[in-house]
Amino acid sequence: MSPSAVAKRRSPDATNTNTKIVPIRIDVLSEDKTLRIVDTLLFDPACWPVTLYQPLYTSLEENITLMAHTILSDAEVQGMGRTVRHFTGRLDLWSPKLQKAVEDQLRPQLWKLATTTIASTTLNTASKHNNDDDDDEYEYDETLVPISIRLMIDRLVIHEDILWDNYGRVSPFEFARDMAVEMNLPDEATVAIATTITEQLHGLSIDTTPDSTILANNIINNNNNTSKSFRGAWTMDPKEHASIASQVVAQHRSI
Secondary structure: OOOOEOOOOOOOOOOOHHHHOEEEEEEEEOOOOOOEEEEEEEEOOOOOOOOOOOOHHHHHHHHHHHHHHHHHHHHHHOOOOHHHHHHHOOOOOOOHHHHHHHHHHHHHHHHHHHHHHHHHHHHHHHHHHHOHHHHHHOOOOOOEEEEEEEEEEOOEEEEEEEEEEOOOOOOHHHHHHHHHHHHOOOHHHHHHHHHHHHHHHOOOOOOOOOOHHHHHHHHHHOOOOOOOOOOEEEEOOHHHHHHHHHHHHHHHHOO
């Protein structure tokens, strides 16, 4: 994998695929603290589940209610195979209080997004009307953002560092798809890579401290070659993966 993802410069009238998608973060606890839901939605401000209308508050509340219910519904079956669902049915997570907790976290993020999008659309329309003659001559300077991909999907570990051009022609999803093809990764990895890139482009910091257990597995998988750079994708030992998963669950329960 190339250490950088730098695309050609572009003019303002070109579609900037990097800025369309924004991350919406959810991290809620049930009232008895037995359940925690952590999720990130990749949201396109140009494609609301319910089209925005006036009064804005009413249409926004419709979107908030629908999205909160969808998040909980998806979480009820996430990670469950068809056979498991057949015998056990869906997990019952929904409750009025948990729905409200998700809505309360969605509301400020979506409200800011809705008002910013409307203001930005108005400004861009006026700017384009006044500066049509100058658009063809303008180019953005390259703006490189360091992105650290640190993912663990089941037993699969993905470590990669890239430089991202904010004004490039490649979207996070396009990059993630190409990376998955190059490294022969599953479909779940494509979504996870696109999500972590989008989150970091919007300010989320990533802990890049090397994990001794994960890196030890990479050394073993590469015939004890300790000089190898810890970048790429490799499979963890089942016992080590189970140990790490248990630690993550314990951390969530301790909150």
